[in-house]
């Protein structure tokens with residue numbers, strides 16, 4: 001009896017742990033970086049999924065492979081292409097947020113080593129609740145349209 | 150008027166001109182353009198700049214090719230690559246006719262964009278792209294000629310800065326006449342469609 005309930009508790013707790021590991025509240029996926037020649041800054045793109053019922057925001061980014069990472073937003077309002085730094089990007093509860101070309105992106109500056117297509121870039125995003133979300137972004141050629149062809 | 154209102158006013162004028170020209174040309178058998186027809190409303194392709202191989206070039210050097218002109222700069226990691234990538238995909242979709250098209254990427258950042266930097270940059274997108282550089286005055290004059298504009302934004306503090314710039318894409322026929330104007334959000338299908346027409350005009354003449 002005792003052994004059975006212990007086994008059950010064990011199974012349940014393992015199940016619970018596995019469940020938590022499979023499905024974190026916020027996940028970053030389909031990440032990629034547009035690699036430009038030389039030391040030019042590169043745009044990084046990723047999709048965030050928020051499974052929790054809490055509205056959050058992305059408030060920061062850092063990568064060990066770059067000297068500096070910033071969250072930017074591009075726009076072509078009024079026929080002018082421009083880019084601005086943003087402090088926070090809203091990530092709705094039970095919703096998703098895409099960093100995509102022509103909009104939000106993580107601007108990766110001062111590569112510590114030459115980055116080439118196929119490399120994996122690690123970017124850690126900081127959420128408004130203090131949590132950090134690790135993301136792996138695939139380095140893609142300059143003229144790529146997304147994470148895959 | 151602030152510069153931004155001025156620019157917006159110009160865009161409105163340009164759009165009005167495009168609509169007017171469309172109405173005026175209805176009588177003749179005109180190609181059915183999907184982009185904004187600017188024939189007769191913008192000047193012919195003309196400039197004196199340096200190409201990405203370091204050679205002095207003028208607008209006349211691109212006669213015989215359909216020219217697709219776009220202003221930008223290499224430290225632009227998002228909007229410029231997006232547009233250049235779209236143009237690359239469009240030229241690939243165009244097939245053999247793309248051999249008669251050149252993308253002219255004009256730098257609005259003369260301080261940082263050397264021919265060598267431009268060469269590596271444009272070739273990372275498309276072999277049919279040409280990078281063009283010139284003095285601040287030469288590029289400003291060219292931008293003004295096409296009612297375009299650019300502004301160097303304040304230094305971010307680390308020596309880096311952005312350049313806000315018009316995002317319009319200009320299409321010139323093989324004789325260097327301005328024909329069409331598109332925004333970066335124009336559909337690829339429409340641009341492919343009009344480039345087919347534009348390149349076939351060229352082979353017929």
Ligand SMILES: [Cu+2]
Pocket residue numbers: 072073083105106107226227
């Ligand atoms: Cu940016």
